[in-house]
Amino acid sequence: MNQNSGLMKTAIVAVISALIGGGAAYAGFSRLGNSANDVTTATQTPTKAGAxxxxxxxxxxxxxxxxxxxKVNTSVVSVVNLQKQQQSTGDLSELFGSGSTNSNNGSSSKSSSSDLEESSEGSGLIYEKKDGKAYIVTNNHVVADSDKVEVILSDGTKLEASLVGTDAVSDLAVLKIDGAKVKKTATFGDSDSIKAGESVLAIGSPLGSEYATSVTQGIISAKKRTIDVTDETTGQTTGQATVIQTDTAINPGNSGGPLVNMAGQVIGINSMKLASNGETSVEGMGFAIPSNEVVKIINQLVANGKVVRPALGISVIDLTNISSTQQSSVLKLPSSVNSGVVVASVTSSSVAKKAGISKYDVIVGLGGKTVSSVADLHTILYSYAMNSTTEIQYYHNGSLKKANVKLTQAASDSTATSKQTN
Known part of the structure; x- marks a missing residue:
């Protein structure tokens, strides 16, 4: 009897729980029905177990x-970078590790007859269709060193693309494809009008075209964030870029894809993410090139095939790389000067030469703005249009001097080195 009583109590509890659960479920449906979503409900007849x-x-x-x-998804494409691969000559000496100085024995080289293979994949955005051609913006690093570029449309159509122009400084490139199958293009919004906390979407091909047109959602973390730009070859910081920071998930393959506001406007081109800071792993820190900067660059690439920026015609290094002894004995700097850029060489007939700049001078200002590093000098210099005139402040043999310099020399015309200001 006691046992049956215990079972009865359990059964009663189960029935009450079921009723409470059913009420919760019904209440949930009611809330959905009263929301912005259109919900159709129906009573379900309880079924037996296994049905x-x-x-x-x-x-x-x-x-x-x-x-x-x-509004944007069909304008987002996958961009495939194809390159000629290193091929071995097939000499058995390579297999057994016996080296040879003969370049034809056991060596590897890029053969012009070798098949192209996929080197990397990224994303791109179709932003204009004109005269039967469609124009695509992507990142420069997505198409760098390519021997051929292919574009995969949102419907899976694969087309060969030609390079219209590339710009390593801004990390942007423009491609051109046959526009016959392009039905829609994206629209750029004003990146100056965005706000921190605003919802955004990132669209692209994370990890490649297998996951094409993936969309993630987040917010704008910062409207303008200044980050260092580093030369991949030398590791030296060569400039700074002002970018949009977002917590929207951005993964390898998303590069070149759009950052989109809730009006369906492209307000940035995704370019990078911060995965770690030293020993600390980082989540939710992605960066996009602002649309206003993108439009300015791609218009120049379409018109000229390149972006023309001013140059001083000098090579420089950070003052912090010079020992304190040399700062005093060679550069003759006052002890109060602890930042700037040192002129390592000046090209003949350069605008810097005409302004009186010489080797071992230390530049500390340009256009009234402080120059503390090579990055500062690049950033300030590239903000000027060609043929502008600005004032340069520098130390010569320990004395502070000022001179006007007319920026008539293009960066592409100067003798470029890893330390060059262009």
Missing amino acids: TKISNVKVNSSSQTTTAFQ
Whole structure:
């Protein structure tokens, strides 16, 4: 009797729990029905064990997110970088490790007859269609060193693309494809009008075209963030870039894809993410080139095939790389000067030469702005249009001097080195 009583209590508890659970479920459906979503509900007849069915509750959801995505998604493409691969001559000496000084024995080289293979994949955005051609913006690093570039449209169509122009400084490039199958292009918004906390989408091909047109959502973490730009060959910081910071998930392959606001406008081109800071792993720190900068660069690339920037015609290094002894004995700097850039060489007939700049001078200002490093000098210099005139402040034999310099020399015309200001 006691045992049966215990079972009865359990059964009663189970029934009450089921009723409470059913009430919670019903209440949940009611809330959905009263929301912006269109929900159709229906009563389901309890079924026996092993006869579970799919719910017939239908939700027709439409939101800013889906609307914004649908405005842009078909304009996002995968960009495939194809390169000639290193091929071995097949000499057995390579297999057994016996080296040879003969370049034809056991060596590897890029053969012109070798098949092209996929080197990397990124993303791109179709932003214009004109005269039967469609124009795509992507990152310069996505197409760098390519022997051939292919573009995969959102419907899977693969097309060969030609390079219109590239710009390593801004990390942007423009491609051109046959526009016959391009139905829609994206629209750029004003990146100056965005706000921190604003919702955004990132669209692209993370990890390659297998995951093409993937969309992630986040917010703008910072409207303008200044980050260092580093030369991949030398490791030296060569400039600074002002970018949009976002916590939207950006992964390898997303490079070149759009950052989109809730109006479906492109307000940035995704370019990089910060995965670690020394020994600390980092989450949710991605960066995009602002759309206003993108438009300015791609218009120049289409018009000229390159971006023309001014140069001083000098090579420089950071003052911090010079020992304190040499700063005093060779550069003759006052002890109060602890930052700037040292002129290592001056090209003949350069604008710097005409302004009176010479080897071992230390530049500390340009256009009234402080120059503390090579990055500062690049950033300030590249903000000027060609043929502008500005004032340069520098120390010569320990004395502070000022001179006007007319920026008539283009960076592409100067003798470039890893330390060059262009």
